[in-house]
Amino acid sequence: MNQKTGAVLVLSGPSGAGKSSLINKIINDIGPTYFSISTTTRPIRAGEEDGVHYHFVSEEVFSQDIEAEMFLEYAVVHGNHYGTSLGPVKKALKEGKLVIFDIDVQGHDAVQHRLGDITTSVFITTPTLLELKSRLKNRSTDSDEVIAKRLEMAKREVQRISEYDYLIVNDALEEAAEVLVSVAKAARMKIPTLQINEFIQMWEAQG
């Protein structure tokens, strides 16, 4: 029974809090995972690859996918569409993988609604807003306008930390990674109600 079921790990938090660095650091230490790749209509940026960072599609294709109910969740952020396709997630869960989502607070809402009983959620943030500002400026990938938008969004998202199971303050990467490994390993142990009922029947039958 242990470690044989698929489960979901939702990671949210401001862009610049270090989610990607943390995931890359722990991905080989937490067993079989599927990292959910979002679909978006926003323009591809320098250094990004289609099918790796996002599936980049047109507004037209995105609208067709919405109508075909192919999304677990979708939302508009800064004027662009972002969505999570359901198909690959279902497949990964059947294979017993830990499905990792890097999504915003709205996306977490939707995943919680659809897959709540196998979902563990973690909010990752910088120690302070000031630190977030300085990280976003130092990485020099965003314009001042985009940084301002990110900071506004961060302020709104931070208000909803209590909707998450865990809060990780990414002050020191090593320490934060160690915490995330434990949370991810534990996340895999969350067992859907349906399987608990099966387990109880099986447990008693062999008595």
Add this chain to the structure above:
Amino acid sequence: MNQKTGAVLVLSGPSGAGKSSLINKIINDIGPTYFSISTTTRPIRAGEEDGVHYHFVSEEVFSQDIEAEMFLEYAVVHGNHYGTSLGPVKKALKEGKLVIFDIDVQGHDAVQHRLGDITTSVFITTPTLLELKSRLKNRSTDSDEVIAKRLEMAKREVQRISEYDYLIVNDALEEAAEVLVSVAKAARMKIPTLQINEFIQMWEAQG
């Protein structure tokens, strides 16, 4: 913020499922802990020590403690009183320790009610009822009558697994211990709502 708050880990499951062996195996790997020692009116058994396995008290003392509201929870099991004193738990939480409870389903209810937002709960069981029977018989510490009572209680408790955050099937001790370490480390990261509100204020103030 990380790893600085006290938190609660509740372990439940049938006597004979290996809770004690598991705890002893992991206790040095999960950071500062306080193992809650229950108070009971049941007679002391061979090999048990007052203040280590239980605080053994008379029915009279137990009744006085109930009236003085000194218990976080208490219950009657197999005709004897069992309770958890609140004082040492509060002290350990203030010191930032992970407070571990080895209590039954009723006790879990009470802890959840009082300390729910910092509590992680784990149900530990054998793979089957048959296996539980055989372990109880092999350890030869209980009479047939006590074993029968334990099995009846186990059947009732197993029905309530879905009230727990995690289920660990103790089939192989090494594997189960590894899972419990992750769950215990993650448990420490659960942050009370009050502190989240403080964190949000502090986070924004430094921006």
